[in-house]
Amino acid sequence: MVSIVYERGFYYLKHHIQNKEKRKYLGKTIPKNIEQLKSGFLREFYCQEWDDKIQSIGKNYQKEIKKIPQSIQLKNFESFGIAFTYNTQRIEGSTLTQIDTRDLLTFGVTPAKKSQTDTIETKKHYDLFMKLVTSKKRPKLTKKTILQWHRDIFDQTKIGEAGSLRSYRVGVTTNEKIEFTSVAEIPKKMTEFFRWLNRYDDYDKKKNVVEFACLAHYKFVSIHPFGDGNGRISRLIMNYILLKNNFPLMLIKNTDKRVYFKSLEKSQINHDEIHFLKWFMRYYIKENNYFY
Incomplete structure (x- = not known):
């Protein structure tokens, strides 16, 4: 947890875990956007943990597949x-x-x-x-693409809903605190999602592609635009991004479903992607330790 400390007339953000500690200078007063600063600070803290490993996985994987x-x-x-x-x-x-x-x-x-x-x-x-x-x-992902994916999977089993945005409210049966995007807001949220997604489509290779894939999964499933199939489509989006950027694909195992859902729900309840991001990145690194 990020804490605010006051020392010698100045405020700092501080976070530590095990033997690691990081601080960030705030100034003589606490800024009004302190929650945003806390979130960004925590993200920076954990990025130091996984960035080098992810880059190593990507480079070694790309060398490996050239031989196959x-x-x-x-x-x-x-x-x-x-x-x-x-x-x-x-x-x-x-x-x-x-x-x-x-x-x-x-x-x-x-x-x-x-x-x-x-x-x-x-x-x-x-x-x-x-x-x-x-x-x-492997073109850019668009709303039309995703609707077609949904139609491709569900056209025989969800007749009338396949390839269409939902027109009714949905929630999580195991957690009443989570509410997905309202029907009226879905078109707007989808537009925002694809605008965000395609800003990163010409991705800066110095940045973390796996983190991008994780956030795409999280953002899409949190909108929950379909009546059913949101998890499956979000995991396809995740792997499409990894595929397009020549990174190992991500296999989330059914045996790890409980902790996977728990990390998703924690982020959704707190409106902070860091909880899911932490779980996802560590899981990905563990599953691909062969490449670093």
């Missing part, structure tokens, strides 16, 4: 796509097991006695993912 034949890269994408589809679907309550998902996507075997909706959405999610990773062009 395209046919093997495709197989790697297929393997990742199956794991990603299983986990992203399972996080949202799919009944398909890992074996069900593998048999469906690898051998075309429809799982017995399992939800037809889950089966269709699993296949459609995987097909969309493979289309994205094998496409020669």
Whole structure:
């Protein structure tokens, strides 16, 4: 937690964790925008923890993939796509097991006695993912693109809603404190989101691409523009950004669903992305420690 300290007539921001401490000079009075300064200060504190590791992961990954034949890269994408589809679907309550998902996507075997909706959405999610990773062009993301992604996955299971913004209120069943964007505000928030997103599309490579992917996920899912499918689309956006910038893709495991949701909810309740950002960046680094 960031604290304000007063020493020898001057105010400072201070934050420490374990054996690390950082201070920021404020002046003789506490600025009016102190909460904004606290948030930025905390972000700087943690960026020092992960920036070098992320840059190392990116560089080493890009060196690695140059050595791999395209046919093997495709197989790697297929393997990742199956794991990603299983986990992203399972996080949202799919009944398909890992074996069900593998048999469906690898051998075309429809799982017995399992939800037809889950089966269709699993296949459609995987097909969309493979289309994205094998496409020669990776254009900027737009509202039209995202609506099409939603339509591609849900056109057979959410008829009338697939590819359309929601027209009703939604919330989080496990936490009444969280309220997503109102129906009336969704168009405005979506415009703001894509304006923000595309300011970073010609991304400065000195900045943190993984942090950008994390924030895109967080911002989109916090708008919650669809009646269903927001988590799956936000994780696709996240991986599209990583793909476009030649970074390892992110696999959020279903077994880590509880802490994943908890970090998201903490950021949403406090209106501060730092809580989700901390979890995400540490998770990404841990899952890609091979590359640094």
